[in-house]
Amino acid sequence: MQPHFGGRRIRDLKRYEIRSYINRRLEQGVKLSTVRRELRLFCAAINFAKAEFGLEDMPNPVARLGLSKEEPRVRWLTRQEAATLIKEAEFNAPRPHLPAFIRLALNTGCRRGELLNLEWSRVNFEQKHILLEARHNKSRKRRTIPLNDDALSVLKRMEQWQEEKGVRSPWVFGWERGRITTFKTAWTSALKRAGITDFRIHDLRHTFASWMVMQGISLYVVKELLGHASITQTEIYAHLAPSQAEEAVQRLLPF
CATH class of the missing domain: 1.10.1240 (Methyltransferase, Methionine Synthase (B12-binding Domains); Chain A, domain 1)
Structure with missing residues (x-):
């Protein structure tokens, strides 16, 4: 002051x-x-x-x-932009961590810390989900994240890479020196090559939520996937939902 x-x-x-x-x-x-x-x-x-x-x-x-x-910030990518970003993240990358992180974030909606701190012991390939205990996430509540085929493919690729490199790490994003904690330089370079501006790592989570809502998924389902404490937090994506008003009135029975 x-x-x-x-x-x-x-x-x-x-x-x-x-x-x-x-x-x-x-x-x-x-x-x-x-x-x-x-x-x-x-x-x-x-x-x-x-x-x-x-x-x-x-x-x-x-x-x-x-x-x-x-006004809350809601910045998201189109699917084409996302594909371009992943491609540029893979360009001359010595390790698969950044493109793997991007794909997992886009397919799970997890926060940066939730993914970078993810241990193999909490990945369930058979039941196709990852487990976030209360201590692992911002909401301080246990959360189970379902994994689609693309997310499972990413995790198996990371597992294979660690085996090939002889990396014995408890973390999914582990490498020779321990655990990946930041992608700052590689992330900035990938964005620049992809021609994407005003986009932060947390916006991958916004992208996941936006894609869900635009596909007609209920805000309440998106709320659970994101681990929001209140539906109010999820309502920032409501404007992206396809209008269901016309369909709703058509369902009224005639007199």
Whole structure:
């Protein structure tokens, strides 16, 4: 909040000055989410000062400003773009890890950490699923991820590669030096060669969800696959669902 409010007394701050600060930060190109985080810290600091110095009767000018929510980011690839990205990830790659990661993410919707920390002991080839215990995922709930044929093929290829290279690793994304923890350089290079911009690794998860919804899969099913705690989180993909309104009214029986 420095230098905007430096040297000011808390009691003298006005709400219009807080709004002026918000506008200035946004004009500087700062994201609304960042400004909102700054305001939360400022609001908490003022509340602490009120309690510490007996200023409970003093209004907090930052409280309940009612900032509009920032539109959630939903960036996804077309199937052609995804195929191109995988092809470029395979180009001159000394190891199969990045293209394998991309294909698994697109076929399971798993988070980056969920895949990079995946152990072979949690891959069930017979029942065609991988197991995520509570400690393995953000939602802190056990989750079973079904595997389609493409995902199974990727995992078997990784298993074969490790056997061929004599890599004895408990991790699917294991290699000679332990475990892959990042794809930063290879990922950036693959995106550049593929001509794909404004795309992050987490957007592979958005792509999985978007493809599901566009195929008419229920949001509730997608919610379970993604491991969302609330359907509200999954509703950011609702606009991609094919319209079922016309089909619904056609099902009404005539009088």
